[in-house]
Amino acid sequence: MKKQIKVAIDGPAGAGKSTIAKAVAKRLGIFYVDTGAMYRAIALKSLRSNIPIDQEEEVGQMVQKTEIILEHSEARRVFCDGEEVTEAIRSPEVSRAVSKIAAYPVVRDRLVQLQRQEAERGAVIMDGRDIGTIVLPEADLKIFLTASPEERAHRRWLELCNSGREVSLIEVQQDMEKRDRQDSEREVSPLVPANDALILDTTGLSIQEIVEQIIALTLVFKEG
Numbered sequence: 001m002k003k004q005i006k007v008a009i010d011g012p013a014g015a016g017k018s019t020i021a022k023a024v025a026k027r028l029g030i031f032y033v034d035t036g037a038m039y040r041a042i043a044l045k046s047l048r049s050n051i052p053i054d055q056e057e058e059v060g061q062m063v064q065k066t067e068i069i070l071e072h073s074e075a076r077r078v079f080c081d082g083e084e085v086t087e088a089i090r091s092p093e094v095s096r097a098v099s100k101i102a103a104y105p106v107v108r109d110r111l112v113q114l115q116r117q118e119a120e121r122g123a124v125i126m127d128g129r130d131i132g133t134i135v136l137p138e139a140d141l142k143i144f145l146t147a148s149p150e151e152r153a154h155r156r157w158l159e160l161c162n163s164g165r166e167v168s169l170i171e172v173q174q175d176m177e178k179r180d181r182q183d184s185e186r187e188v189s190p191l192v193p194a195n196d197a198l199i200l201d202t203t204g205l206s207i208q209e210i211v212e213q214i215i216a217l218t219l220v221f222k223e224g
């Protein structure tokens, strides 16, 4: 495999991006960067510091002064201004707020800059919404993961239940539909597959099957 391979994984909520990207990263021994965690950390900070999420300028000023660290260890802890927020950024409240702040150009400019810095560390697999189009347009392999809305909502609902959160399936489905619409319809870096992305529909497929498909695709990029 090429030494500095860059793999971009994009797609809507609940398509399985992070689970698959983590598994591929482990198998290939490369970095995994969860760009959604960065947007989530900014949304959480806005909520906690009472910055109204519709105040673009205030959110923009805050983002310039915020330090986000994504640990590369197995635990993949997320820190915001020195405080661990790994669990807190997954709450339904953050999920509801995040797409609003992710549409602000000032937030995207700052986070894309951090994401590109992460990618310079070496071989990497990065997941998000605009990795193949904006963050790493030169990525060696671009995958756009999708699944039926029902399956995506069901997967996310199970994840939330397993982490001890009480939410109804219908609520998860409605929140997700709204977020996907916001992400796809925004003016800056909307959620769209890159022209050269491979579209993988994961409906009915196991994680293992998709991971194997992606690993097989990376083998094309021979060393040198």
Ligand code: CDP
Pocket: 012, 013, 014, 015, 017, 018, 035, 036, 037, 039, 040, 098, 099, 100, 102, 103, 127, 128, 129, 130, 131, 179, 183
């Ligand atoms: O895990 P899930 O797919 O639900 O979401 P995520 O990857 O944690 O991303 C949360 C939100 O951050 C998305 O709904 C987008 O609004 C935003 N995001 C983005 O705009 N661009 C990215 N590269 C990653 C996330």
